[in-house]
Amino acid sequence: MISKRLTPFIFLFFAVSFTADKPSVGTILDSLHGVEVYYNGPFDKTYGRNVTRDGYNLGLKYQCVEFVKRYYYEKFNHKMPDSYGHAVHFFDTNIPNESAYNRFRGLYQYRNGCTRKPRVSDIVVFKTEGINIFGHIGIISKVTDTSIEMVQQNYGTKTRITYDLKKIFGRYYMDDKEVLGWLSRN
DSSP: OOOTTTHHHHHHHHHHHHHTTSOOTTOEEEEETTEEEEOOSSTTOOOOEEEOTTOOEEEETTSHHHHHHHHHHHHHOOOOSSOOOOGGGGSOTTOOSSEEEETTTTEEEEETTBSSOOOTTOEEEEOOBTTBOSOEEEEEEEEOSSEEEEEOSSBTBOOEEEEEEEEETTEEEESOTTEEEEEEOO
């Protein structure tokens, strides 16, 4: 039996052991086209709002939405007409077509399973899942005939993930049941 006096020290040992390899919040983990991906720590934590010098809201540090909006702002000088909302709100489910203009984001929206192949710099939007009531988004960094690589923020230290891309009867599908679709500048 472990002494009650030693219990706090044992807990501290295990807590340090399992977190010692974790970077500190705000550490740069990766970058895409010169735009950094930061470590957030626990997925539900935020560290204040990131706002540009001209007052545009990029989102809560260091959530997935903040990276995507910062990427579009820095790379394309794109400001979304609606600068607020969770990741799942980036995809307008009221747009009935496989592709149409999303006026809230100022981008074209394509449903998973449409005739337009995803492209580098498109935004992938995921629906909510389990305890994640906010959804998730990331930026496509690489496209082949059979796969898509996506860069993401606020997914622990895993900044890149690859999904199978399937073409079935002329329609493109990212092989993940949570993918709603993708947004693009064109």
